Amino acid sequence: MLLCIDCGNTNTVFSIWDGERFLCTLRTATEHTRTADQYFTWFSTLIAHHRIEARITDVIISSTVPRVVFNLRVFADRYFNTRPLVVGKPECLLPHPARVDAGTNVGPDRLVNSAGAYDRHGGDLIVVDFGTATTFDVVAHDGAYVGGVIAPGVNLSLEALHMAAAALPHVDVTKPQAVIGMNTVACMQSGVFWGYVGLVREICARIRGEYERPMRIIGTGGLAPLFAQGDVLFDTVEDDLTMHGLTVIHAHNKEQEAR
Numbered sequence: 603m604l605l606c607i608d609c610g611n612t613n614t615v616f617s618i619w620d621g622e623r624f625l626c627t628l629r630t631a632t633e634h635t636r637t638a639d640q641y642f643t644w645f646s647t648l649i650a651h652h653r654i655e656a657r658i659t660d661v662i663i664s665s666t667v668p669r670v671v672f673n674l675r676v677f678a679d680r681y682f683n684t685r686p687l688v689v690g691k692p693e694c695l696l697p698h699p700a701r702v703d704a705g706t707n708v709g710p711d712r713l714v715n716s717a718g719a720y721d722r723h724g725g726d727l728i729v730v731d732f733g734t735a736t737t738f739d740v741v742a743h744d745g746a747y748v749g750g751v752i753a754p755g756v757n758l759s760l761e762a763l764h765m766a767a768a769a770l771p772h773v774d775v776t777k778p779q780a781v782i783g784m785n786t787v788a789c790m791q792s793g794v795f796w797g798y799v800g801l802v803r804e805i806c807a808r809i810r811g812e813y814e815r816p817m818r819i820i821g822t823g824g825l826a827p828l829f830a831q832g833d834v835l836f837d838t839v840e841d842d843l844t845m846h847g848l849t850v851i852h853a854h855n856k857e858q859e860a861r
């Protein structure tokens with residue numbers, strides 16, 4: 603079984619792939635001080651709670667936070683006796699290498715999303731991921747990541763308003779009843795919700811304007827279903843795109859190894 607680890611700037615997600623389906627998905631806050639032993643305590647407790655018989659033979663990691671990779675490597679080695687594949691490292695092959703400016707370190711989550719989306723939908727895609735940042739990944743006709751857009755994340759924008767303005771409270775993003783808010787919270791929610799609907803629509807329209815072929819738009823990340831309620835922004839919403847991409851990259855590396 604393959605343990606897929608997607609480590610974002612806010613959350614780290616573990617998911618076990620048995621070759622056909624994901625047996626479970628576990629989420630914890632990303633903290634670079636967490637040790638291999640702490641990961642295992644947390645992981646084994648939840649696996650036991652869900653009564654999952656996990657026989658992990660392989661581990662693949664995508665991490666947007668370089669500092670956490672060391673302890674995750676130790677975790678894989680110590681508890682599963684395996685050397686993990688780490689997306690973005692030279693020894694981890696991508697099915698379709700990125701075409702970007704020389705020296706650019708594309709976020710591994712964006713490479714993984716691109717691989718997952720291409721596997722499911724073929725090329726000519728825009729993948730919109732609502733994580734810590736809101737990212738747009740352009741996947742070319744042949745499956746390569748060829749660039750994109752990075753905008754501030756939705757929760758980050760709300761948090762920035764709260765931090766910078768003394769009278770603005772902490773609020774959660776939601777779809778407001780009306781655009782004209784009649785209290786502070788409703789005003790903030792409207793600004794962020796409709797602001798991001800507009801941001802996504804405008805950026806996708808401009809990407810389509812610069813790109814020479816018709817494109818489909820895939821939404822992913824925790825807030826994609828919420829924003830899909832605001833307008834017709836996406837052709838598809840997929841909550842497991844990053845995890846799926848990790849299984850695709852792992853399978854590709856196994857195939858290459860076997861050659």
Ligand SMILES: Nc1ncnc2c1ncn2[C@@H]1O[C@H](COP(=O)(O)OP(=O)(O)OP(=O)(O)O)[C@@H](O)[C@H]1O
Nearest residue numbers: 610611612613732733734735774775776823824825
């Ligand atoms: N209505 C909502 N308001 C606030 N957060 C929400 C809402 N719905 C889902 N979420 C949050 O979305 C998050 C899942 O998002 P996702 O895993 O895509 O990115 P992230 O963990 O925020 O960022 P990163 O992957 O960069 O660490 C969860 O933390 C979940 O609590």
Ligand SMILES: CC(C)(CO)[C@@H](O)C(=O)NCCC(=O)O
Nearest residue numbers: 666707708709711712735737752
């Ligand atoms: C943009 C984020 C933070 C989104 O998780 C991540 O993909 C990242 O750190 N990227 C590095 C820069 C780049 O992707 O070009």
Ligand SMILES: [K+]
Nearest residue numbers: 610711733823
């Ligand atoms: K993510």
